[in-house]
Amino acid sequence: MTAEGARYTVDELAAKVGMSPRNIRAHQTRSLLGPPVRRGRTAYYDDSHVRRLEAIKSLQRQGYNLVAIEAILGVRSPEPVTEALQTLLQRLGREQPGLVHALARHGVLIRGEDGSVHMVRARLMRSVLGLNRAGVHAVPSLQVLSEVLDRLRLIAEDLVRSTSQRIVSATPALRAGAAATWDEVDTRSDALAASMIALLTEAFRVALENFGTTAMPDLIAESAGGAQLHLTGSPTIDNG
Incomplete structure (x- = not known):
């Protein structure tokens, strides 16, 4: 633990939340997860990323697919209607x-x-x-x-x-x-x-x-x- 709070590499984050590094990067690509902070050549995640991934996993356990999760978490905007x-x-x-x-x-x-x-x-x-x-x-x-x-x-x-x-x-x-x-x-x-x-x-x-x-x-x-x-x-x- 540092003054900045907990920091995790992608492998450490993956182990903490029980998710593969590939899935974490896929969530970043879909804008479901914010980007890490880079220190030199290493990318670090923090507890806000942990909470976000836990929220995604919780919604997936409830049966929501990623499109629905994008809408729930505000990534995908509702479409205009007639x-x-x-x-x-x-x-x-x-x-x-x-x-x-x-x-x-x-x-x-x-x-x-x-x-x-x-x-x-x-x-x-x-x-x-x-x-x-x-x-x-x-x-x-x-x-x-x-x-x-x-x-x-x-x-x-x-x-x-x-x-x-x-x-x-x-x-x-x-x-x-x-x-x-x-x-x-x-x-x-x-x-x-x-x-x-x-x-x-x-x-x-x-x-x-x-x-x-x-x-x-x-x-x-x-x-x-x-x-x-x-x-x-x-x-x-x-x-x-």
Whole structure:
């Protein structure tokens, strides 16, 4: 202990909080963790970094992903909303706290300190409004979304791991560990991760588009059991 308080190298910090140095650097890259203070060629962390990492770990144990944690800790700002989305968010905050919590764990929504609900994933929430315009009420749509995200979470983890392994095994430079410094490793990893996510996202979109547009009419007809469909008037956000 010095006059400045406790100081830790990245390895000492990792041992103290039970986290790998690689994860600590990844949190810095995402701005979840502030930079260390450099003394000569050595970077030192302090107890504020320990508290921040413990907060991140606590939120992860509660099931929040890193996008949600970014929003909770103020790293990721809520996105602006239209009047229709604001109406929906206010209603969810009043009537569906459990659903808000479920979606917050996936980083779709976040509840502010004043109890208000804010949007983090704009594209997903706009898709809910799209379903609403097609005649599907908003709350059931969000319940389905929450269930789908729960199912996809494990699938995504397995797919990311298997795809990453294939990419690394097919790239000699990665297998050889050609990067000379941690900064180079972080830069290369971030670029590969962003490209892989884009690849998997578009592949999943293609698969869904190939199946969904042809399957949906058949599924609706099958669900109706051959009976005449009675369509309601224009859908509204306030319906159950």
